[in-house]
Amino acid sequence: MVAIGSKALPLRIAEICDLIAECSVAGEDNTYNQGGRRRNMSRKSMKKTKGLDGDNSGKNTSGGNYNSNHQDQEASVPHTSFLRQQVDPETAKYFTEISNVIEGTEIDLEERSSICGNALEETRGKEVELATDYIISHTLQTLLQGCDLNQLCTFLQNCSKDFPRISMDRSGSHVAETALKSLASHLQESDTQDLVEVTLNDICRSIVVNPVEVMTNCHGSHVLRSLLCLCKGVPLDSSDFHSKKSSQVLAQRLNFKASRVDESGTHGLQMGFPDMLKFLVSEILKAARKDIEILQVDQYGSLVLQTALKLLAGYEDELLHAVPIILGCKGNFIDKNVVKRLLSLMKETAFSHLMEAILEVAPETLYNELITTVFKNSLFEMSSHHCGNFVVQALISHARNEDHVELMWKELGTRFKDLFGMGKFGVVASFLAACHRLNSHEQKCCQALIGSVCMENEPPRCIVPRILFLDNYFYCKDKSNWDWPSGARMHVIGTLILQSVFRLPIEFIHAFISSMTSLEEDHLLDTTKDNGGARVIEAFLTSNASTKQKRKLIVKLKGHFGELAVLQSGAFTVDKCFDVSNVSLKEVIVSEMVALQGEISKTRQGPHLLRKLDIEGYAKRPDQWKARQTSKETVYNDFISTFGSKETKYNESFTENRPKTQKEKIKDMRKEIDTQLTPFLAHNKKKSGQKRQSDGTERGDVKFTKHATEDDVGKSKRKAHRKRKHTEKM
Known part of the structure; x- marks a missing residue:
């Protein structure tokens, strides 16, 4: 020894x-748990x-x-002891x-x-x-x-x-x-x-x-x-x-994070040897061709092949050579016998992960062959399986064009309710995200989503609650008497679906907006205190819904802003509420937070929130705080009335192919003010001997002094008046 x-x-x-x-x-095993109940939602160990x-x-x-x-x-694997x-x-x-x-x-x-x-x-x-x-x-x-x-x-x-x-x-x-x-x-x-x-x-x-x-x-x-x-x-x-963590995979599939295929090929790379990588992968596959059926279902062998495929992303010729070997094809095409075996293999844990990697990196020609030859007419059956549904999610997430979405819609578009009933929520979430990414079938997808959780004669107010508690609702035996489960945790996929919904054009989501604004006060408060639910509220407040509809929801949170600001999830919600509110609502939010400054400052998001909302300034001089907020709002409104039409036309012509929504127009105008108007205001402050201070926020908002801001407002109004007068003379 x-x-x-x-x-x-x-x-x-x-x-x-x-x-x-x-x-x-x-x-x-690297099994992806999609949150909520685990029944029928993850691959078996x-x-x-x-x-x-x-x-x-x-x-x-x-x-x-x-x-x-x-x-x-x-x-039969050769092995030396x-x-x-x-x-x-x-x-x-x-x-x-x-x-x-x-x-x-x-x-x-x-x-x-x-x-x-x-x-x-x-x-x-x-x-x-x-x-x-x-x-x-x-x-x-x-x-x-x-x-x-x-x-x-x-x-x-x-x-x-x-x-x-x-x-x-x-x-x-x-x-x-x-x-x-x-x-x-x-x-x-x-x-x-x-x-x-x-x-x-x-x-x-x-x-x-x-x-x-x-x-x-x-x-x-x-x-x-x-x-x-x-x-x-x-x-x-x-x-x-x-x-890779399941949360990372899910973020990519729902368009919340770019996949490796979409990212720059040199991002985060060190000095490498690409020719040696190609040689090593090629020789491995050459030697392993006769044992490929073993590697397909072996956990560790599958992991090596997955890594090799992801590292070859972008090398189209190498992928076109490697993928057919990994799939077990005799040549470079997929015959009927191979299709039958692949459909069976995709119900195996190891191979389902391997197929996900193939779909992630496959060149377009290969992806087209896979979707039309292997997956066509089998999508719903595959979606029903506890392993196969993850492969379908990957297939949907990497769809390349509207034709792919159309093919998937024919097989899955009318089966949302069935998929929800089987607990395959990720398939629906991935489909919605793909529709948004490719600007295809968005309206149909929203209608199918509503039909899956809402009866024909039911009011739309039930839509959001049932999606927030997807598993609780669909596993309930008496759905007609289902009610908001107080104290229950909201379903992760359900909250992600709603976040995706509120990213869609407003003409497709009126029912969801109506349901959101119809939430009762206690239900809205429960939603804000849940991590996933809070993100849904934030998604709604940054959506294309009207300012009136957003403020209708904010008013229901009166009396709870201080309580929410102390919570990690609630702090972000308070931040978004403040951005959307008018001066009177902003004053309500800040006044409720004054007494809790000490507790808020101890939280992670608290210091930023206190600076941005200028809680200390309001506590010391509320009249001046209100005057600053009023002046700032007046500057924005005056800028919009003076330059809005011209700026909007410019943005539509050169930055987007589709017409911009009102929210996007206002956002562009705010950016224009920050980049062009702010230096002018800072120059005036310097001339008047006042020291400029930054509020430290990520948006780059500026604290306006009373005199400088009022002077700028007056100048902007006089300039606008001269412009209109000149136009009338002409």
């Missing part, structure tokens, strides 16, 4: 915890079976319709002393690099034994982090032939990960690319000899994904390529 120094022992505890955590990440690797690491296979044929195929060789006592003692020296005292960087380099020299010919030793592997990680690039590359080149074996070991995988991260950090330095490229080339050529074994191993899969990221130049800790 190997002894370790007393100074090194405490550090091991933290490192062991990190190891357990990383193993958990490498083996996670994968069944655990005995691992194939030598140390019995957790080896998961796909859940669902996994049959004996898949098991027989998995058994490795036995750990025990490190000789003398070497173990040496690395224990090295561990105590490095971790027990403070040494300068130059001396540390020298010690690490000398210690790595002692690993020559023993790399596998040392890297796979549970204790010494931690010391080896420290050495790889502290050595210089030449020493690091020498170590990796010496063990490159055994890199797959090290990567598939529980302890060795952490050594491999550390080495790759150190390589990535050295790429930031100049004149290092050639040496790193030679080292990576040796590692890649070693892996492609038998890539399936590495891909289907719990630890090897994670190391291989990191290697792919390093070749691309993506940070190795990037969650987009290891395990």
